[in-house]
Amino acid sequence: GDTLLSLWDRLQTAPWYIASPFAFILLVFSSASAVILWKLLGPAKKSVAKKVLLDEASLQQRIKDADESGIEINAAREELRKLYQRRKTGKLYIALTGAISTGKSSLVNSLLPDAEAHSEVSGGTTRKIIEYHWLTPSADEVILIDMPGLLDAANDELSHIARSEAIRAHLVIYLCDSDLTRQQLHELKLLAELKKPLILALNKSDWYSDEERQQIRQRLREHTADISDITIVTIRTQTEKQVTIELPDGTETSELRCTEPDIRELARALQHRIDSDPERLEKLRDSAIFSLASGCLDEAELKQRVEKGQVLVRNHTRSAVVGAMAAVSPGTDILIQGALGISLIKNLCSLYDIPVSQLEIDRLLKLGQSRLNRHIALIMAVLGNALKAFPGLGTLAGGALHAVTYGMIFDALGRSLNEILASRGELATLPVINRFTENLGDQLEKRSSDIIRLVLESRDKQEK
Template sequence: MNLKPTLRQLLGVGLALVLLLALLLSLAITDLVLRVWQRLSELPPWVYATYFVLLLAFLGAGAWLVFRLLRAPRGRHSQQTNGDLGEIGLEARLQSAETRGIDVASARAELAELGARRASGRLYVALFGEVSVGKSSLIRALVPGAEAEVGVRAGVTRTVTHYHWQSPAGDELVLADVPGTGEIGGRLDELATAEAQRAQLVVFVVEGDLTRSEQSGLSRLAALHKPLVLAINKSDRHSAELLTEIAARVRERLATEGVVAPVVAVSAGGQREVVRELAGGGEVRELRATPPEVAALRDALQRSVDGDPQLLEQLRDGAIFALAAERLAIAERDWRRQAADRLIRSSSRKAALAAMATVAPGADVLVQGYLGTALVRELCELYEVPVQALDIQQFLKGVQSRVGRVLPLVLSVVGNGLKAFPGLGTVVGGVVQAIAYGLIFDALGRAVARTLESRGQLSQGMVEQAFREVLGEDLEARARRLAEWLVKTQRERGD
């Protein structure tokens, strides 16, 4: 080492001090051991024999504990235990959701599919890529006689189709032909990504360097943490030099996503137009059959299968558990939204009726009264957000000023919107004001629900911002619907 003299001197002094401390510690330990030995030798033999047995047991237990802490258990048992814990936890969530009336059929279908795949013992490979990159043609090249639908029209594959294939080493694989991604609107992207999530392996099929949408697809695949093979299809269209450049750029794209995956060049074969020169000087165009070149893809798949089959199963199980949990979360979200809509609609109608029954209706009846407190509490319970009664009261007091500022504007909009509304003459006075209060209550409830869903807490500022946004959404139409209900209710009560 090329160190400065001063630094060398400091290191030398430090090393000397460390050696001195080690020597002093050794002498102290030696003195302590000798004194203990001298005292034990003066005792009966059975005493110090017992002492040494206990000492050895203590040291052995300590060494075993340190070994267990430093070396985590590995192997099939530990991996299976982790999987079981995930499955048990998910099953508990499903049962809880079912007791609340949530439709969990989609989540249970994922678990049923996982059970079927486990029982089959086959390895599933999803061919993922944009429309018209030749996924179906590749399957036909890998599995002669496969009846995958192939055509020149973009997006021929609209559903997931499975084809059985036996690898050169005798492994049973199932190739999944998924819909192409990148369509306008992305209607089939979710279907393709979900099948990739269920598979143990994913083959990402491209035609060249990744486009922007393909880079987005690669990001989605990287988030799944699945073993990946990137196949550059239609390689016969490129020269060897250009193909090398494309492969290098694709590897760079993979590196940016943190994905380590083999990149192979393949060709599904088919027909290719060539120009043939005639002896007389002319030329003729004709179609020639080109054989498929998929050996590199076969080898890459076989290497992935041979690597760690147990890990592939573990990754598949975890991914399907995550997919089922996602399905459950969507079902819970939809159920909560529907329940929140019912709560808000019921409360806003009660608020309108209360405003008509009040001699001098005001914002206090809606915001600080029983209806406002009950609505906020029920919405917090629905979204499982803990909140205290005092917090609700403070929250409603903060919203009070906001309601007071928007009330004149809502009264004006409702009055203009209901001028030509039939039947208002049969209703008692104050109907316009009652409808305005009902709409404000509806907007407040929807703002609270939107905030609880997105933020997971009762945030004053977020609710006020959402309140301003919701209040202006389709105000006249909502006023007419509430007026129709109010007129009908008043007539029924009159009858």
């Protein structure tokens, strides 16, 4: 340190042609050191599989491989079944969505006055997704799917169903009645991410003057400028309007009158989409459904990994308990130095295909030990209390306490690591340690009974 400072002082008084090269070398050296330190001490790299554009053959192969690995494949197969069924009918599927009170029902009545409605039912409850069967003037068979918004805060399941229906559709009509809210814009961008051709329909145009309509359309264009495949139209569905009427005697009265719908611009946009490139609509729809089916496999694979991770944690916890009961004197250094701690981390990371170095393992264990030191006295006190509810431990109570403590440590660490790897797809050290601390605190009493039973089972096996 003194040598570097001395060198820096000398460089400041040296001629520029001598100082500049040395300064450059020092800059490169310090930058390289910072990069090396970041690589060593920074978070582990996330294991990200390269995005592969799925086709039907590769998806079928992935389903086959998943089935052979014991992964649940029914959801993915169901998506393909629906796709084949829709292909066979040759009908065009259009999803209609938008915020509440934007006039979806009125639009359906205006667009399809004689359409046949069919409400799908799942699990004994109405899914609130209605299909309307329609034959266009140009003899195209259309299924219009009236569905809720993708961000229905009141019903997450319904939002998931709506998203899936949007993916299965050839194109989506999104209805609004003014400038877009933040949530509406977010929904539109979610649909764009699904590679859906979009028609944004501004309804209730009779509410606005010509100038106001132009201003709103301009703002809609600005908000959706980064969405490439979108058409903006203006419509007026049938609505009731309060009208003031002057009577012959000079008095005034008011009455509700229905305004005639005007959906010509939307009808033209739809027909243009249907006629311009029907093969492209088919390919986009198929590709989206392949991604949806692949997502079903991803979820099933993650679920399987989580379950396998729970088994790994249970086995390592059991081994920690057995090791603690065999030890002459207790010590929490097994978390840092023991082969079990290292094995637990390596096996869980391997399960999620996440590379991990010994340095990263040591860092995780060291931080875990630091947090543990602050809570170990409280943990042992709570566990000692919990042991009183299990008679028959006798003279082994002291050893049992240490075994339960070890078991709690491994159980909390393993569950924390399993949760973070599953949710983040990377070894994020601080989130793991934070979750570890939470599990030791919030779950201490809840999990202690399970760990004590594990200790009793292990003791009984040893005695046999």
